[in-house]
Amino acid sequence: MKTIAYIKGQWEWIASQAGIIILVNLILLTSTPLAKTLGEIFYLDLLMIFVAAAGYIFHYRRLNKAYTKIRQTMAGGLDIDWLFRGPSASAGKSVTGISLMKELLEYKNDGFSRKENDYRQRMNDLKDYLTQTVHDLKVNLSVSEMVVNRLENETDIANKLLFQIEQMKFRINQALSITRANHYSEDIISENVDLEQVVKEAIGDNAEFFIAKSINIQSNIRPYHFISDKKWIHYIVSQILNNSTKYTEKNGEMTISGQEDEWGYHLLLKDNGIGIPKEELDRVFDKGFTGSNGRNSTKSTGMGMYYAKKMADTLGISLKVQSEQGIYTEFVLSFYKLSDYMQRQRL
Secondary structure (H helix, E strand, O other): OOHHHHHHHOHHHHHHHHHHHHHHHHHHHHHOOHHHHHHHHHHHHHHHHHHHHHHHHHHHHHHHHHHHHHHHHHHOOOOOHHHHOHHHHHHHHHOOOHHHHHHHHHHHHHHHHHHHHHHHHHHHHHHHHHHHHHHHHHHHHHHHHHHHHHOOOOHHHHHHHHHHHHHHHHHHHHHHHHHHHOOHHHOOOOEEEEHHHHHHHHHHHOHHHHHHOOOEEEEOOOOOEEEEOHHHHHHHHHHHHHHHHHHOOOOOEEEEEEEEOOOEEEEEEEEOOOOOOHHHHHHOOOOOOOHHHHHHOOOOOOOHHHHHHHHHHHHOOEEEEEEEOOOEEEEEEEEEOHHHHHHHHHO
16 A cells, blocks of 8 residues: 555544644643743644654554555455454454545456456457458368369379368367467466477378478487477477478478477477568567568468467467578477576576
């Protein structure tokens, strides 16, 4: 509780105390010779001011203690009925002043407003993503329909149909993951994660896309275990690999490697695709950002990498990108050791 707010709330009592001091001074000054009592009156004034100040300080500290406890209770999402039951009833009654209760209600309303804004943002993110995903699925279905109409035991056309189906499966799975991402606090599970196995599974999920473009994959990572949420690590790696297939030309190459240092383990996923313009690197993880590559060479929602970064931050994983246009793009996932991660969080 702020001191100024307390003083404003107690101005009537302060004024009455000042009035009493003035009244006592007037009585003394008018009833005895001034020369003989001026020192005694000044001493009496100081004594009354000291007693009044001590009373206000005691009252303020008692009130502030109750106020702090109320704020902590409200911040924890609990009710404050304990103030008005049993031994705490008198404490509750002592803090029911208009100014105090107004401030507490404003604090609680601010908390509701923050939760509401966060909820609205999550729902808007989900709405934007699902809208774009449904549109892309319709495009995939339309292409599949056209291919089926021309299918006459032709292997090439059958492969194209299979590719479109895989695209739909990937987008549907991605949409389901994003739905969970908006309630990640309820969906995260701490478990032992084998990074090598997760990478293999993510490659398998994107196999058709690599095969369709004859992209060669070089992987030399070794087993590395850590505690995190396997499905979200899988989602992040799979999203990066899928992103790579979009912007790597036919007969391209994808290199997956790992490096361990004193901080932790770093997973490097590098392709020799079209790269990212230097001026767009800082915006790769922005919501809805497709960049010039997404607009010119492929269909892109700009949401996949946004959610990959969002979930990496939630899990305490570093996700960074570096690129040189026309040469390569490299994503780096850093899984910090527990002690070093806690140290970095404190910095």
